[in-house]
Structure formats: C-alpha cells, structure tokens
Amino acid sequence: MAELRYAFYTGCSAKGVAPELYNSTKLVAEKLGMELIELEAATCCGAGAVQEKDEFLALTINARNIALAEELGLDLLTICNTCTVMLRETKFKLDNDPELKEAVNEVLREAGLEYKGTSEITHFLWEVIDGVGLDRIREMVVKPLSEFKIAPFYGCHIIRPQYLIGYEDPDNPKSIEMLIEALGGKATDHEARLACCGFHSFWSAEEKVTLKLTALDAESAKEEKADFMVTPCPLCHTQLDAMQPEAESRIGVKIGMPVLHLPQMIGLALGIPPKELGLDKHVVSTEEILSKV
C-alpha cells in the first residue's frame, strides 16, 4: 500500500466555526491509516475574496502555503472545496507561467522560501477514494449506513472548473455516491446535487441570492426524503446547517434538514461514537440520525 502521508492544510473554517470538521477528520484519518502532518504555519487561502482585490498577493500567499508542503516533501491535503480550488489556481498559474512563478519566487526568497511546483493539491474525499480505496473502506465498515438515505451535496469547487479540478466529470460526478454505497448507505439523486450553497455572496446578496439558494438546496434533499445531506466543504456546511434557520425564514418554510461533514459520515460507519465526531455541534438537530445509528 502506498504511504498515506499528507501535509494537512486545515483552512480557516475547521479552525474557526467548524471545529467538529477538524476533529472528525483527524479521527477518521487515523482509523483509515492516513497520516496528517498539520501545516501550522499555513495561512488563509484568500477564499476568493483576496483574489478579487489583489491577485498577486493571493498567488504569493498560496505559493507560500504550497511551499510549506514542499518543505516536507508531501502532497498538500485540504478539507475545504474553496481552499482546494484557490490553491490549485495558484499552482496552475505558476506552473504554466515561468515569468509569474519567478516574480512570486522573488518575493518568497526574501523570506528564505521557494515555490518549486513539486507538491500536488488534493482533497480528503479524493484520498479516501484513491489513497485508502473503496474496497478497504468496505472491509472496515462496522456500522453500515443501511438505514439512511443520504443526499450528496458536492459544493461547486470540488467539481468546477475543470481546468483546476478535473478529478471527475463536473456534469456527472459520482465520487460521493460511490463512497456512500461503500459505507452501506443509499444516495439520493436530488435536484440540487451539483448546485451552489450561496455562501460566497452572503455579504452582498444575502436576501437576494444566498439564502434562496440555501433554501432550495435543503428543500431539494427533503423532497427526496433524505435523512441528511453530506458535504465535503465546510463553507457549504456553514451555509446549509448554521444558516438554515435564516434560509427557512427567507422562504417562510420549515425545512429541518440535518447536514453532515464528509468525515462525520465516514466516522459513523466506522463505528466512531457520534459525540466524538461532533454530531451534537450542528445547528439542525441530528438526533433522528443518532437514533438510527
């Protein structure tokens, strides 16, 4: 088996509003035999916000983040869709433009660093599937999720755009469905499977756009009678779970759709106690899920 060691890039959310993501990732990784070396010196990826103000700064900061993984000689593993696409964007641009790479390195050298382009950027979901492998996962399941209908919510930045992601067909991705099946659960084919949670226009268009999208997404999972939604992205999670009450008031309908982080779902099937996975930390109650585990 290939060595499953990664430079672990947590991102801001897992260190801020989603501690349960951080904790469940560590627990599940350990069970699956993945070694995560945390990049404690890494900064925020800019989340698209810095990119829309000062592109060069965003590229430089992320080149530094990747260089930290290169120092360890490891690939960089994220647990957030937006971190993935922002770091990949930096890598793609620097690897394809020697002049730009040199300009960024001139800045990094001032601090004794260099971006070489030797580390890949990968996401926890992909490493679970390709690194650990679904067959191995199947063997490790002790509490199959057979009681559950689960609504996969990919989140934009783990499928689009293809020139930065390319892991699977953005029009018809299947990775989360396959994982759900390996864990013994049943995936729903709901309308909002590939839709957007609305997170990124929250501060400018909360009422006009964001909350309407959030509500549509959660409702769509409910229509298919899903027991819960699952997402590989903490920003989608914040939007769909913590902001679900706001989304409900926006459309005047009660939804009450629980949302799990990807590692929490895996953890349940691997028999990790729900409390350790932080299932009590969600805004939309997960009690019904707990009663079925």
Add this chain to the structure above:
Amino acid sequence: MEKFKLKVFRYDPTKDPEPYYKTYELPIEKGMTVLSALFKAKEEQDPSISFRYNCRAAICGSCAMRINGHATLACKVQITHLLEKYNTDTIVVEPIGNVKPLKDLIYDMDWLVDKLKKVKPWFIPKEPPPPDGKEYRQDPYDHHKIDFASDCILCASCMSDCNALKVNKDYLGPMVLAKAYRFAADSRDGAKRDRLEAVLKDLNLEWCVRCWECTTRCPKEVQPYENIIRLRIMAAEEGYKTPGEIHAEIFEKDIYKRGLLNEMLLPMRQEGVIGAVKRAPFGIRMMLKGKVNFADFLGGHKVKRIEEVRKIYEKAKEKKKYVKIKLPQIMGVVYEDKRKNRKRANFTEKLNETANK
C-alpha cells in the same frame, strides 16, 4: 443498428396548456451531433419540432440548449460521447435555463438583449482615431486582457446554468458582465467609470456566488467568472467601497495580523454595530453549540512563522504593480494531477461493479 432515445421538451403555448416531453428513437450514428439528431427527428418523424440553429459549427451561438441538464451548443456535442458520459440510452434536450420558452427549444431573447443594453456593449472611444488614418493601437498585454472576453458568441449557455440567476432574474449574469468587462478593460475605451457604475447598481456585480458554472459551460474560452473577478479588481482600484471590497480588506488584514481569518469578529467588522446586532442570533446559536472559539473574540491565535507571512505580504504589495498576470488558456484543459502512479477513478466502471455486487 443500435438505437438511442432523444427526449425533447415540447411546448406550443397556442395549444399546449403545459410543456411535455416527447421521445424519438433514432439510430446511433458515428459523429452525429445533438443538432443533427434533432434534424433527423424533424425530417423523419415529426416536422413540428422547433429549434434555432445557423452555422452548425459552434460559431454563431444560436443552438444553445440544455442537454442532460447542462447547457451547451447542440452542434458541438456528439451523441456517442453523451451516451457514454451519462451512462444512459437517453439524451434529454430542453431549452436553456433561466429563460422564458416560446416554442419547444426556442426561448425569448429580448430578456438577454435588455440586460446587455444596460452595460452599453459597444466601443466608446477615449479619443479620436490616430490622425494618420490608422486604427487605434494597443500594446500586447492590454490586448491580452480583453482577448478571451472578445470571443463571446452570445450563446447564453452561461446564463442558463448560472446559480445566482437561478434565484434572482435581476442579476445581470455572466454573459453581460463578461461583456461589460470586455469594454471596461479595453485600453482604448473611454467609458470605464460608466460601465462600472452600471454593473455596481444594486451591487449587481457582487451577487455572483463564485460557482464557476459559467466558465464550465462556455463553449468558447471567454471565462466569464474570471472576467467578473477582474471587474471587481477594477472596481476596487477605482475606489468603490462595496461589501465585497470591505470583505476582501478584512481577509487581507487577518492574513497579515494572524494568518487565518477571524470568523467570530467578521460580522462586526463587516457591517459595524448594526451588523453585530443583526447577526447576534447566529452568534448565540454557534456559542450554544460549542462551535465558537472564545479566544477568537480577543483576536485569536496566530499561525506559526507569522513574521515570515508579514514580510511576504509587504513585499508582494510592493511588487504587485510590476507584475503582469495573464489569464490562462483553458480551452479543453482538464487539470492533471501530476503524481506518478496516481490512481485514476473510472467512475462508470466502478459504479457498474458496485451495482453488480
């Protein structure tokens, strides 16, 4: 000969109370596009199917449709590829999304034209043409800035699948914003300020949710979302203090001060005291769930090697104005994970395996 099903959205408002779908069985022919399949169905089975087309070569932009849920040019995609891609025997053809269907696959275009007019999609020269009778000139980098955006064929595939437009039809949308960028960024254009005003009306430019659907759908290489980013950079440079700009400033400051974003203090800094009050229920909810890190209210912890971060930050800010960042070429590019021996998931195959188990 092997056959496939072409399931077509049908609607004639003069006689149908509701739209419906009609399915045509056709032989699978090598190289057959969805547009040629539609022709075949029309010629051999049902002359009443209506759709727009012209060039049949992905140039004119007339034939955009939603095919198996995603907008694209019907003359550009092949039946055999689609059947394999969706692992199906049925191709579903609908009008593009976010528009009013007029008849079958034909939709109302006035809506798009009205939106386009708002950004004055024509060149407004800064100065009279050069006296020597030559054309307006431009240096290569200035040309590069608008090169991709100029390739738009107004097919509206991006408008069809835009997430922000899906829930708010007042959004200008990617096609229109890309067009606004194409002229605002033109070094010879004299109406940059007006164009920015037009896209910033009701903060329209910032309704974009960064879903990247537009760039993914575009059959050319326009990269509408990437152009939207550039419009926003332009607005910031012109001194517009929008919520997006304030948000970006908070991110920059936090990267400098502590490395990571302080999410707990964000509402207060973004919207002031009013914001903090408005967001109080959210904050309390997060606290009750034990999601809040109390240290964050006092500024929070710093990442390691923060001095290094600050040095890099300062240098990057100094160097910024000398760097010419190019838009990447993305036509047909699928990101390639360069790790050797990287296992590639063949999902169709694996799914079938799972199904058989």
